[in-house]
Amino acid sequence: MNAAHHRRRFSDSEIIALNVVWNRLISVCEEQASVLMRLAFGPIVREAGDLSAGVFNADGEMLAQAVTGTPGHVNTMAESVRLMLDRIPAASLQPGDVLMTNDPWLGAGHVFDFVVVTPAFFEGNLVGFLASTSHVVDVGGLGWSAEARSVFEEGVVVPVSKLRRGTELNEDILGIVTANSRVPKEARGDILSLLSCNDTGAARLCELMQEFGYRSLETITDFIFDKSSRGMREAIARVPDGHYENVLTLDGYDSPIVLRASLQVDGDRISVDLGGSSPAVERGINCPLNYSIAYASFGIRALLAGDIPNNAASLKPVTVTAPPGLVVSAERPAPVTARHVIGQALPDLVLGCLAEALPQNVLAESSGALWTMSISGNNEQPFSSLNVALGGMGARPGCDGLSTTAFPSGVGSVPVEIAETSAPLVYHRKELTTDSGGAGQYRGGLGQTMEISARHREALTLSAAAFERLTTSPSGRSGGLGGAKGRVEISDGTVVVDKGLYQIPPGARLILHTPGGGGFGNPENRDREALKRDLAHDLVSEEMAQKLYQFKNPTGGTEP
Structure with missing residues (x-):
């Protein structure tokens, strides 16, 4: 300033x-x-x-x-x-x-x-x-x-x-x-x-x-x-001074990626050091430091000062640094197309630091990176379709996580009707995925299941560059359980295991299950009426109600 x-x-x-x-x-x-x-x-x-x-x-x-x-x-x-x-x-x-x-x-x-x-x-x-x-x-x-x-x-x-x-x-x-x-x-x-x-x-x-x-x-x-x-400095000053750390592991491309944050609260200022994160990789999921700063600072503001307008002055009390050459601070000419895979994991990373300072105040981990679906075809007429699939948001202290919500990016998805008009694709299914939200006193938000195919029985090419949380699930908080991992498959039996390119044969369908958000608090403490509503709306299955929530009589009768 x-x-x-x-x-x-x-x-x-x-x-x-x-x-x-x-x-x-x-x-x-x-x-x-x-x-x-x-x-x-x-x-x-x-x-x-x-x-x-x-x-x-x-x-x-x-x-x-x-x-x-x-x-x-x-x-x-x-x-x-x-x-x-x-x-x-x-x-x-x-x-x-x-x-x-x-x-x-x-x-x-x-x-x-x-x-x-x-x-x-x-x-x-x-x-x-x-x-x-x-x-x-x-x-x-x-x-x-x-x-x-x-x-x-x-x-x-x-x-x-x-x-x-x-x-x-x-x-x-x-x-x-x-x-x-x-x-x-x-x-x-x-x-x-x-x-x-x-x-x-x-x-x-x-x-x-x-x-x-x-x-x-x-x-x-x-x-x-x-x-x-x-306003921003007063919000930060309410956080106990100290040094807080957190580590988050992502799927990466060829091997897992570690994100590490050291967060220092000093009066009315916060500094975050992302040093210790994995080195930049040879694939296009690296993140320039400017984008890392944007999302790491957003995570802090979202928790501490959501009512403070975002501008140059409110951004200034938070500094984010990293030595050059890391996956969070990639330098030219590193490939960076899917940089949001790393960047959008950073709010959960810094929120994990703040959970040490403010226990019981921080939401559970969310699904993270927006699942950008890039589907192209060349048989009938060349086309390229870009849409997004949304996962669940972590449960918050006092309320359930939001389902199919793009936290932290905040974007919506392209409606099915528009997506099918813009490209020769058919969306056969788009629905919430039962049991994908992490169990807890407050349940994590649900992910979604989508099935897509070509309209004219042609081969398609899928870029899986942004599909994350396929091997690690969003963690719960304060006794809550983790949300469901993501899963992507093709109806011919192919399972998507990395961020590469995949061929969808003519007549086959792409099937996506996005991750769910983590739960907050002990699942056994979940309100029984809330759990009954979950069951009635197929958000939680009877099996999981019994196994995770210790709900003995989900189909009727009096609970012991």
Whole structure:
């Protein structure tokens, strides 16, 4: 945060007015996100909300973000704007200019996510920036898979460039992207949707400044940063000082991956060291440090300060570090396509540290990485379908975990009707998986079972790059049991055992069972009425009710 920002006193009337402006800034971001979702070509953005949108001050510091969006996009974007301005200084920008990059180490961690930054000019002066990020379905290379051995094989990388100069689109840079994409019209459309949503945000920001008589965003910056910083620091100060550690083991690709965190609470600050985690691997599941920082810090905020708005000031009291060259701090040119396999495990990792400091306050482990399903075919007409399958969230102190909920990413899934319209696939089944939630006084959220096949009896190719928790299950907390492990198979008998590419023969079905969340508390203490409801809705089977919950008479009669 810029040193020029300092605490100042505001009168009661100023506080009321500034809160109104703050809420209006958030509405600017929400309109950005809404425009992006309406204009995006890719269903993963349009339907699932795999994006971010935010407004920044003239120093490139994030003031507000849209509610729609993922921590991996929002929290990396908070740093991306500054990094992009280091390469093309703000002083060189003119009205209409727009910056763009998909560099994984400057943006959101892999080549599919483009970050677009638009300066906002008001009365001839640069007053702030609008930024947005979303997923472009194809940018060349090997496509969505973990098979690349370097980022050079994963697709075209666009350095920080001007997407628009004044009123003129940079067709040269767009041409490079479309020439490398298997779906050039969609790739171009997705990038232009980012440009359009920022233009809308910039227009609304200027209207807001006109309405409230602002010449700059300095006053609202001071107010937002003062309130957010104090709220975040007060939340951290309630955690006992100390050193806390946790270790998490993931399937990895060829061999298991160990994630290790050392968390230090010192007054009103938290530092996390990810050193000791496994070295970077030769497959595309490595995670750049910027993406690791985004998700590790989110895990801390989710527990301690969920009601504190996310911005540059509230992010500042938490620092996340790692020596270079680890799977959590991969350096160029490491392959990083499925970096979220590592990144989205980090909230559970740091929450495990905080469970030592705040026993009985931390939810159980969740399913973790979003199961990105990349299915392609070439027989009838070439296509590539990208959708997500969702696992269960860990049980929370005092309530059950949420089922089929993308924690920590927060995205939804593409509805079956849209997925079947966008690609020649048939979704035969999509339902909650009985007994997948970890048993506990509070039950873990359930995973889901899905069956998919080709519509025209053609061969399909599946990338299993993001399928995680196939060998290790999400752990329970405070006596709760672990959730179910994930399982993926093909109806011809093939079992998916790694993150490679698999062939689905003509007529065969892909069958997925996503992991369930861990349980919280001793299962024998579960409320009997809650357990009866679980049985009535097939969330828990009679066998497991007897075995895990010691529920002796699940089908009727009086319980002893």
